Amino acid sequence: MGFRSRTFHRILTGAAAILALATLTTAPAEARPAHGGYLALGDSVAFGYRPGAVTPLPDYLNPANFRGYAEKYASLRGLRLANASCPGETTASMLTPGAQSNGCENSLGSPAGYRTSFPLHVSYPGTQVEYAVQYLRTHPDTRLVTLTIGANDMFLCQDTTPDHCTSSFPAALDRVSRNLSAILAAVRAHYRGDLALVSYYSLDYRDQAQVTQVKAIDAALTQVTRRFHGFVADGFTAFRLASLRAGGDPCAAGLLIPLPGGGCDVHPTAAGHRALATALAVAVALH
Secondary structure (H helix, E strand, O other): HHHHHHHHHHHHHHHHHHHHHHHOOOOOOHHOOOOEEEEEEHHHHHHOOOOOOHHHHHHHHHHHHHHHHHHHHHHOOOOOOEOOOOOOOOOOHHHHOOOOOOOOOOEOEEOOOOHOOOOOOOOOOOOHHHHHHHHHHHHOOEEEEEEOOOHHHHHHHHOOOOOOOOOOOHHHHHHHHHHHHHHHHHHHOOOOOOOEEEOOOOOOOOOHHHHHHHHHHHHHHHHHHOOOOEEEEEEHHHHHHHHHHHHOOOOOOOEEEEEOOOOOOOOOOOOOHHHHHHHHHHHHHHH
């Protein structure tokens, strides 16, 4: 790509970003007509989860208390949202009943998980993929499917391997890629519209080892998504840019949930979810 092409691409991307940001901060959702369905899939990031250290227990009994990037994007685009995500979901548990999750239907060493104790945004008896297939079969007006999944697989690898997923990292990433292929094959069997991966962000852009690992995960997920004619909402870059004012620290920039004892949780704040929703708006606009 030549200099002029790169310059034009930067101008086009910047214009789309400005337009997306403007539309995400202007007219209320009730002023816009409905424009079809939006199916959100994935883990706690897609769910809008907040940890117990900052969340009163009764809040978990009402899923409406948890609003993430999917709710923000759907509201401001006038889309009818079905958010099937589950905190702790892995690519394996998303596909197979009883498979090991990181706190969705089960946890390491326990049959208990979020879904066994608290309601999700939508209720369904089987796996998340089974719900997705049923939803897409019965909602032909679906305009968008998004997915954030894979991090919990890697967390499990860290917790179950002697070297905390150092030597096992490539094999774990390969399993995630194969599972994601099966997930997206099931989605594409019943849907031909916009399909977006909302990629993961770094918890600290000053930590090169951590950044390298997140980029490897995102790259693997991106490769599979594009194979199924999907595109990427760049959550990694959205958080990086939004944390520049804090020297590359998303916690200090207010993008991650602060904990009472200091530091931050891994989950986004409302500001973090706005950054992800803006990345999604840019990706849809450019697709």
